[in-house]
Amino acid sequence: MRQTIIAANWKMHKTLEEGLELAVAIKAHLQSAPTTDKIAILCTPYIHLFHMVETFREVDHIHVGAQNCHQELQGAYTGEISPQQLSAMGVPYVILGHSERRQYFGEDEALLKAKVDQALAQELQPIFCCGEPLEVRETDGHKALVKKQVEEALFHLSAEQIGEIVIAYEPVWAIGTGKVASPEQAQEMHAHIRQLVADHYGTATADKLSILYGGSVKPNNAADIFQQPDVDGGLIGGASLKAEDFTAIYQAG
Numbered sequence: 001m002r003q004t005i006i007a008a009n010w011k012m013h014k015t016l017e018e019g020l021e022l023a024v025a026i027k028a029h030l031q032s033a034p035t036t037d038k039i040a041i042l043c044t045p046y047i048h049l050f051h052m053v054e055t056f057r058e059v060d061h062i063h064v065g066a067q068n069c070h071q072e073l074q075g076a077y078t079g080e081i082s083p084q085q086l087s088a089m090g091v092p093y094v095i096l097g098h099s100e101r102r103q104y105f106g107e108d109e110a111l112l113k114a115k116v117d118q119a120l121a122q123e124l125q126p127i128f129c130c131g132e133p134l135e136v137r138e139t140d141g142h143k144a145l146v147k148k149q150v151e152e153a154l155f156h157l158s159a160e161q162i163g164e165i166v167i168a169y170e171p172v173w174a175i176g177t178g179k180v181a182s183p184e185q186a187q188e189m190h191a192h193i194r195q196l197v198a199d200h201y202g203t204a205t206a207d208k209l210s211i212l213y214g215g216s217v218k219p220n221n222a223a224d225i226f227q228q229p230d231v232d233g234g235l236i237g238g239a240s241l242k243a244e245d246f247t248a249i250y251q252a253g
């Protein structure tokens, strides 16, 4: 049985104080939520992470993640954070390849491959993002592009390593736009990704892979998307910034 994951991506939101308030509110809401085969992962700005690890230390079903890391272990890379630094602080997850990193910071598959490798070497679990821009979907190139993104960044890994990866499908045209993929569109792409993994690593490995959907997930559309057989939860941006909304989405998973 694969794990359902409802992950929050706070992006570049919340001061330290605001973030800690939100964390405490989410903890209060989710502490008594059912936990069987379902976890929450809160991916916050770096400034919150130390406190987040402390806040959720005793809560088995709420985990903490970073939104990026560097591909080197350490060194003269001013302004960067290494996977070793995250892992040593007790952070278990890191988002890699978010479309905003690809778009604004020029991250490509070769760089992401290096980041995935270094994260895994430091025992951080990558939440690897893939997804197509609108013009690619409009010309029916979405499946080919996602195949390329996943294969080039991940398919050099061993079956054991791929078991440590969470994949998030986030169509770029649905991120922050209020334009959510239909449950059928999400299911179609998730099944495609799972099939790619099955073809390369076998069905047993593919069946265990959690594939999350991201892009304008809200309390009123989460259940329909999460009900799809190959959708194992979500990666939530805007709606993760309100404890009530994030809780409602968690409960829909």
Ligand code: 13P
Pocket (backbone or CB within 6 Å): 009, 098, 170, 174, 175, 176, 177, 178, 214, 215, 216, 217, 235, 236, 237, 238, 239
């Ligand atoms: P929104 O939920 O705000 O569309 O953001 C999705 C996202 O990018 C999560 O990583």
